Amino acid sequence: MQDIDPIEQAEAAPFVVSLIVPVFNEAEAVRRFVDTVTQVLAGVATFEVVFVNDGSRDATERKIEALMAEGKPLRLINLSRNFGKEAALAAGLAHARGDVIIPMDVDLQDPPELIPEMLERWRAGAKIVNARRIDRSQDTWAKRLSAAAYYRIFNWLAENPIPSNVGDFRLLDREVVQAVLQIGDRSRFNKGIFSWVGFETVEVTYERPARADGASSWSWWRLWTLALDGIFASSTAPLRIWSYVGGTMAVFAFAYSAYVFLSVLITGRDVPGYASTLIVILIFGGLNMVALGIIGEYIGRIYYEVRKRPLYIVRSVKESED
Incomplete structure (x- = not known):
């Protein structure tokens, strides 16, 4: 009887990829995102895009519904108001159906072109594939400096360090997501949770591109609040x-x-x-x-x-x- 390579067997087995995309007032960006993802993943994997509408006040919901009417593989989770990105991401994880779940931003600063490489690492046995930014030249110097300082301070204080320059963009195996969904924290810091649950983790790197459409809704105050939530939720x-x-x-x-x-x-x-x-x-x-x-x-x-x-x-x- 001929032995079957487990990696080749995994590659042959069908699987579904769920992209979790929280959106807040992103009407200008959703079509370009869906078109890009469709082009990248066509023939690579069966996929769904799970948009989590976090209380948008513009035409985001209508734009996504129009894409759904065109037959795009989309699901739309409308929250009753703006609960924040961490809660929206948790909602997306709870509603995703895929064997592989990938949270990412709609602005294409998390490049979909990296997903095939992440899937290769997953097929090789990794349960988490982190996407680490090696070039943030598109960000302002103040944001780069503050981000570097934050990662150092957080990892000095936290019981479970988080990898530097890794955002929400990462691949999560279904087993990892099931573990994350067992955590009932109300003060949510998903990067810390992803680190806390463990599992075999590998890394891919990329250069962070400029935002494709629109403008970021993240103010300095919201970033400061998220930073404090991360520290106080992850360490005493x-x-x-x-x-x-x-x-x-x-x-x-x-x-x-x-x-x-x-x-x-x-x-x-x-x-x-x-x-x-x-x-x-x-x-x-x-x-x-x-x-x-x-x-x-x-x-x-x-x-x-x-x-x-x-x-x-x-x-x-x-x-x-x-």
């Missing part, structure tokens, strides 16, 4: 750090108190105290406020978790007819 290290800061400051305070006591006892000279007392009060007051803010961030997340509200609400689900 900030609380531990403030224990060390408090201990260090207490040591200095005791040392300074001993110095003042001995100075007065030995020399009999009063130590001028107004300026030094004011400085110490201001420093400790500022540190206390920062520490309380960090504690408040964790308490706020506990509040969201114990309410057990759903991560998102689906308004409707639409699908192209076969």
